[in-house]
Amino acid sequence: MKKLLIVFGTRPEAIKMCPLVKEFQKHPKDFDTKVCVTGQHREMLDQVLAIFDIKPDYDLNIMKSGQDLYDITCRVLLGMRDILIKEHPDVVFVHGDTSTSTAAALAAFYQQIPVAHIEAGLRTYNIYSPWPEEMNRQITGRIATYNFSPTPLSKNNLLQENVSEKNIWVTGNTVIDALYSVIERINSDDTLQSQISQNLLNAGYDISRLSNGKRMVLITGHRRENFGDGFINICNAIKELKNKYPDVDFVYPMHLNPNVRNAIHSVFGENLQNLGNMFFIEPLEYLEFVQMMNSCYLVLTDSGGIQEEAPGLGKPVLVMRNTTERPEALDAGTVKLVGTDYDLIMSDVSRLLEDGAYYNQMSQAVNPYGDGLACQRIVKTMKEL
Numbered sequence: 557m558k559k560l561l562i563v564f565g566t567r568p569e570a571i572k573m574c575p576l577v578k579e580f581q582k583h584p585k586d587f588d589t590k591v592c593v594t595g596q597h598r599e600m601l602d603q604v605l606a607i608f609d610i611k612p613d614y615d616l617n618i619m620k621s622g623q624d625l626y627d628i629t630c631r632v633l634l635g636m637r638d639i640l641i642k643e644h645p646d647v648v649f650v651h652g653d654t655s656t657s658t659a660a661a662l663a664a665f666y667q668q669i670p671v672a673h674i675e676a677g678l679r680t681y682n683i684y685s686p687w688p689e690e691m692n693r694q695i696t697g698r699i700a701t702y703n704f705s706p707t708p709l710s711k712n713n714l715l716q717e718n719v720s721e722k723n724i725w726v727t728g729n730t731v732i733d734a735l736y737s738v739i740e741r742i743n744s745d746d747t748l749q750s751q752i753s754q755n756l757l758n759a760g761y762d763i764s765r766l767s768n769g770k771r772m773v774l775i776t777g778h779r780r781e782n783f784g785d786g787f788i789n790i791c792n793a794i795k796e797l798k799n800k801y802p803d804v805d806f807v808y809p810m811h812l813n814p815n816v817r818n819a820i821h822s823v824f825g826e827n828l829q830n831l832g833n834m835f836f837i838e839p840l841e842y843l844e845f846v847q848m849m850n851s852c853y854l855v856l857t858d859s860g861g862i863q864e865e866a867p868g869l870g871k872p873v874l875v876m877r878n879t880t881e882r883p884e885a886l887d888a889g890t891v892k893l894v895g896t897d898y899d900l901i902m903s904d905v906s907r908l909l910e911d912g913a914y915y916n917q918m919s920q921a922v923n924p925y926g927d928g929l930a931c932q933r934i935v936k937t938m939k940e941l
């Protein structure tokens with residue numbers, strides 16, 4: 557029996573790790589699976605835990621409003637110390653590139669406990685873009701013993717860094733496992749569909765507006781390197797677009813980071829209600845967000861996870877970043893980088909809204925990130941080790 561400790565703390569890690577927790581829990585004879593959440597995110601993490609019905613064994617509850625990178629790293633590192641001493645797991649699982657992942661990996665290393673890295677090998681090789689995520693994943697990659705890469709390309713990055721091939725497994729991304737399981741839940745349950753529409757209405761968006769052919773642009777943004785001028789450019793472009801296209805709805809579920817909200821307020825004013833075809837709403841729960849991705853015309857985002865999900869749903873994604881560690885969908889032509897440049901955001905959104913041929917070209921459903929079986933592959937590998 558292997559003792560596993562699965563650690564995560566933010567919304568996207570939770571979405572990508574909860575299906576893995578569920579999969580390990582199906583094998584109680586082989587694995588003693590414990591979950592530690594850091595609480596780097598509070599509300600946004602709890603939303604996901606509830607959807608997947610996961611009750612953590614440990615909760616470091618570290619989040620402070622407006623926390624900085626020192627706060628997160630120190631609090632996770634110290635919090636993990638006692639848990640690792642008490643549990644002494646055989647393997648610690650971390651995910652991706654957040655400060656939770658890197659601090660938890662470092663904490664495990666200090667106890668000489670092997671680390672398994674999920675979503676290993678993504679790279680931009682620009683340590684300031686995304687910041688601090690590119691360095692976070694490089695450090696975690698250096699610490700990790702077991703590397704679960706989503707795609708052959710991410711495996712190749714690790715090979716080029718001299719990681720031994722016998723310690724890398726290409727599994728697909730667990731986000732596709734999460735996405736497929738949620739879509740199946742939505743499609744098989746009419747009552748749930750009505751509930752989701754009602755929840756969206758309560759959150760501030762009436763999705764039945766789209767039933768008469770109206771189009772909707774779904775927007776998210778939260779990257780630290782975009783704070784300041786980047787976010788102001790983004791907000792100015794969105795403001796201009798919503799005026800230019802009064803028949804199109806623009807819906808922005810706002811990240812809870814105060815830096816994101818300050819930029820929005822500085823461009824749109826204090827009152828974000830009753831802005832016509834512009835809807836600023838609270839962060840959506842995962843089921844509601846998937847429904848919105850499925851219903852939108854295109855996505856404008858700086859998110860990592862959404863770059864992986866939306867192409868599978870056949871939705872073009874304009875990425876408000878200068879680099880991406882996820883070039884697969886870029887190569888497939890369904891994702892395009894527009895940075896935080898006002899003119900580029902304006903011109904690319906306008907082109908997708910006006911040029912049908914261009915839109916069709918970008919809206920081919922492709923899914924280079926997985927087939928929904930990543931968690932099964934990871935569990936099988938761990939059994940064999």
Ligand code: UD1
Pocket residue numbers: 566567568596597598599600601619620621622623624625628653654655656688689778779780812813814
């Ligand atoms: C973090 C990750 C980023 C990931 C993103 C996903 C780091 C350094 N950053 O960035 O890699 O892409 O999560 O969303 O690990 N807040 C709340 N409630 C919540 C969540 C956040 O109030 O449920 C507010 C708090 O004021 C918090 C702030 O947002 O201090 C920033 O959270 P933090 O985790 O530091 O940064 P993110 O921008 O969310």
Ligand code: UDP
Pocket residue numbers: 567568571731776778809810838839840841842843845846858859860861862865
């Ligand atoms: N998401 C969500 N509700 C929202 C916005 C996003 O559930 O209001 C989901 C989205 O589907 C994706 C993940 O959150 O799976 C992405 O999180 P985020 O953009 O915060 O982080 P990143 O992926 O950039 O690290």
